[in-house]
Amino acid sequence: MKRLLLKTLLFLSLLLFIGVVALWVLSYRRIDSISRYPYFPATREYCQEAVRSSAGRLWVSSNRFSIADNGLAARMAKDSSEGGYDNAWSHELFGDRIYPDDARWWERAGPYVRTWRGLSPGMGGTGSVSSGYAVAVPYWNLAVVALLLPGTLLVRRLRSRRSRHMAEVLGLCVECGYDLRESGGRCPECGTTVAHAAATG
Numbered sequence: 001m002k003r004l005l006l007k008t009l010l011f012l013s014l015l016l017f018i019g020v021v022a023l024w025v026l027s028y029r030r031i032d033s034i035s036r037y038p039y040f041p042a043t044r045e046y047c048q049e050a051v052r053s054s055a056g057r058l059w060v061s062s063n064r065f066s067i068a069d070n071g072l073a074a075r076m077a078k079d080s081s082e083g084g085y086d087n088a089w090s091h092e093l094f095g096d097r098i099y100p101d102d103a104r105w106w107e108r109a110g111p112y113v114r115t116w117r118g119l120s121p122g123m124g125g126t127g128s129v130s131s132g133y134a135v136a137v138p139y140w141n142l143a144v145v146a147l148l149l150p151g152t153l154l155v156r157r158l159r160s161r162r163s164r165h166m167a168e169v170l171g172l173c174v175e176c177g178y179d180l181r182e183s184g185g186r187c188p189e190c191g192t193t194v195a196h197a198a199a200t201g
């Protein structure tokens, strides 16, 4: 049961790794974007939400505007009732790259996080407020995470193989390390059958 769980997790880790590498390579050729831009007339909220893959990074961003201008709010409510400002997620492709201009060096190597909240007269009129966040994670960070479990298992397996080999060479029991040079066939300490002839000396 534990073995099956470990194998499943290992399989999922490798699948994740392949997916991450594929998106990583693609992210230098184009911007994949899954986004939605709904408007909610009841709360006068206009949202821009997106998940993007660009320039070696996975991006998640959300921006919410409260629309203060009455005329604009009325127009957006009308458009929304006629099928505009769709709340469904849709996939788009862009040619340009998006890159965080204000990122410090450690934010280029690792996760980049920004949150904001403030007046936004440009979008929505005087008194409008914009709030949101942007998170960008380099794909190589995700690749390392995906390889944590497979890497740990590989190192553990190599170590145990080496220690078994060393025990055999030294004439010790591979299970408990008991000195088998004086005994043959079966370990007197733990009962493990001795596969190879113990070294003499």
Ligand SMILES: [Zn+2]
Pocket: 173, 174, 175, 176, 177, 178, 187, 188, 189, 190, 191, 192
């Ligand atoms: Zn033993």
